[in-house]
Amino acid sequence: MAELPSPRLAVAMAVALALLVLLAADAAVPVKNPLLNICMDAKHHKHKPGPEGKLHDQCSPWKDNACCTANTSSEAHKDQSNLYNFNWNHCGVMPPKCKRHFIQDTCLYECSPNLGPWIDQVDSSWRRERILHVPLCKEDCEEWWKDCKDALTCKENWHKGWNWATGTNRCPWGSMCRPFSEVFPRPKDLCEKIWSNSYKYSPEHRGSGRCIQMWFDPAQGNPNVAVARYYAWEKTCSPAQGEKAAPERDQAARALPWSALALLPLALVLLPEVAGGCGIPRMGVPVAAL
Structure with a gap:
C-alpha cells in the first residue's frame, strides 16, 4: 500500500497548486522588466525602441526594433559625422577593415535596445546615461583588435583628452601616433580602455547567450535579446543590486x-x-x- 503524504506536505502541495493556478490566470498581465527593450537617455537615442523603415548599411540589423533613426544610422558611417564631430582619421586614414568595427560599435551603441542591464547614470552635458562593462563576445574583441592592430592612434581613451580647438578631435599637443598594437597590446585592452570601460572583454563565445555581439545576421534573429534577458534577471537577483532590484520586485508584487x-x-x-x-x-x- 502506497504511503500517504503527511498532512503538512499535503497542505503545502495544495497551496502551491492554488498559487500556480492563480499565477496562470494572471499571466495575461505580464510584468515588464525595466532593464529590457529600452533606449538609454543619450544625445541621439529615441525615447523608446521601435521599427525603422530602413537603417543604413551596418546598422540595418536593428531595423525591426531600434533606438536609432535612419539619419543617425547614416551619420554613423561617415568619416566625420554630425553625431559627435569625431574624426576616425586623426592619425592618418584609418584602414577600411578597421573602420568597419568602429562603425559597427557605433551602430550597437546608437541602435541596440538590448543594453539595459549595463546602462549607468552619468552627469554629462550631452547625455544622462551611458553603458558600462557590456560583456562583448571574445570573437568581437579579437577581430576588432586583429583588423586594427596596424592602424594608428595617439590615445588610449577616446572618450576624453582630445584637442577640440578646431571643433573636431585632434591629438593632444605632444602626443605621438603609434600602432594600435602598441597602444592596446591585447584585444582586452582595446575593448575595455578605448571607451572608458563601456565594454568588458568576455571569455564567452558568440552564440553562448552570455555575451553581446556587435555582429549578427538579422535573418537568424537578434542574439542579444536573450543575453540582455539573462543579465537583467541576474542583476535583479544579485545581492549587490538589492536597492536597484527592489522597485522591480515591488512592481512584480503589485501585479x-x-x-x-x-x-x-x-x-x-x-x-x-x-x-x-x-x-x-x-x-x-x-x-x-x-
Missing part, C-alpha cells in the same frame, strides 16, 4: 492578484525547498518573475 499574495508566504513556509532565491525553483516557476 500579482491579492489571493496569490495571501498564499505566497504560506507556500514559502511550507515548501522551503521550493524557495530557491532568485533561481528556478523545482516547480519550474522563476521566483524572480513572480
Whole structure:
C-alpha cells in the first residue's frame, strides 16, 4: 500500500497548486522588466525602441526594433559625422577593415535596445546615461583588435583628452601616433580602455547567450535579446543590486492578484525547498518573475 503524504506536505502541495493556478490566470498581465527593450537617455537615442523603415548599411540589423533613426544610422558611417564631430582619421586614414568595427560599435551603441542591464547614470552635458562593462563576445574583441592592430592612434581613451580647438578631435599637443598594437597590446585592452570601460572583454563565445555581439545576421534573429534577458534577471537577483532590484520586485508584487499574495508566504513556509532565491525553483516557476 502506497504511503500517504503527511498532512503538512499535503497542505503545502495544495497551496502551491492554488498559487500556480492563480499565477496562470494572471499571466495575461505580464510584468515588464525595466532593464529590457529600452533606449538609454543619450544625445541621439529615441525615447523608446521601435521599427525603422530602413537603417543604413551596418546598422540595418536593428531595423525591426531600434533606438536609432535612419539619419543617425547614416551619420554613423561617415568619416566625420554630425553625431559627435569625431574624426576616425586623426592619425592618418584609418584602414577600411578597421573602420568597419568602429562603425559597427557605433551602430550597437546608437541602435541596440538590448543594453539595459549595463546602462549607468552619468552627469554629462550631452547625455544622462551611458553603458558600462557590456560583456562583448571574445570573437568581437579579437577581430576588432586583429583588423586594427596596424592602424594608428595617439590615445588610449577616446572618450576624453582630445584637442577640440578646431571643433573636431585632434591629438593632444605632444602626443605621438603609434600602432594600435602598441597602444592596446591585447584585444582586452582595446575593448575595455578605448571607451572608458563601456565594454568588458568576455571569455564567452558568440552564440553562448552570455555575451553581446556587435555582429549578427538579422535573418537568424537578434542574439542579444536573450543575453540582455539573462543579465537583467541576474542583476535583479544579485545581492549587490538589492536597492536597484527592489522597485522591480515591488512592481512584480503589485501585479500579482491579492489571493496569490495571501498564499505566497504560506507556500514559502511550507515548501522551503521550493524557495530557491532568485533561481528556478523545482516547480519550474522563476521566483524572480513572480
